[in-house]
Amino acid sequence: ASTIKLVGSDRFETAALVGEEFFEPTQHIGLASGERFPDALVAAADSFNRGGPLVLTRATQLPSATEQFIDMMSPFRITIYGGSAAVSPGVEAALAN
Numbered sequence: 370a371s372t373i374k375l376v377g378s379d380r381f382e383t384a385a386l387v388g389e390e391f392f393e394p395t396q397h398i399g400l401a402s403g404e405r406f407p408d409a410l411v412a413a414a415d416s417f418n419r420g421g422p423l424v425l426t427r428a429t430q431l432p433s434a435t436e437q438f439i440d441m442m443s444p445f446r447i448t449i450y451g452g453s454a455a456v457s458p459g460v461e462a463a464l465a466n
Contacts, residue, residue, distance in 0.1 A: 378434075379434075381426070381427075382434035384403070384422075385424055385434040385435055387422065388438055392442075394443060395444060396421070396444055397416070397419045397447075398416070398438075398448075399416025399419070399448050400412075400426055400456065401451055402455040403427065403432075404427060404455075408455050409425060412450035412451070415448070416448065421444065422442075424438055426456055427460075428455060429460065
């Protein structure tokens with residue numbers, strides 16, 4: 370069996386690399402805090418069930434690797450997990466743009 374190694378410079382880039390490797394452009398992407406792991410644990414399963422990858426964000430700033438991945442995938446829907454304490458309204462506004 371062959372293996373591949375997906376390692377980014379941080380967890381945000383690694384999540385984007387995993388999304389690129391295992392998902393084609395999709396209608397759905399999940400977004401959760403990369404700073405609070407419980408949200409991402411639950412969100413990963415739900416996002417997968419909706420047919421899309423899960424990427425990570427900081428609470429108050431969308432990391433560039435995550436932003437570039439979302440731009441590349443051009444999803445119809447982004448589900449934000451964890452509420453405004455985990456992902457700020459400012460990040461949500463950046464996604465809308």
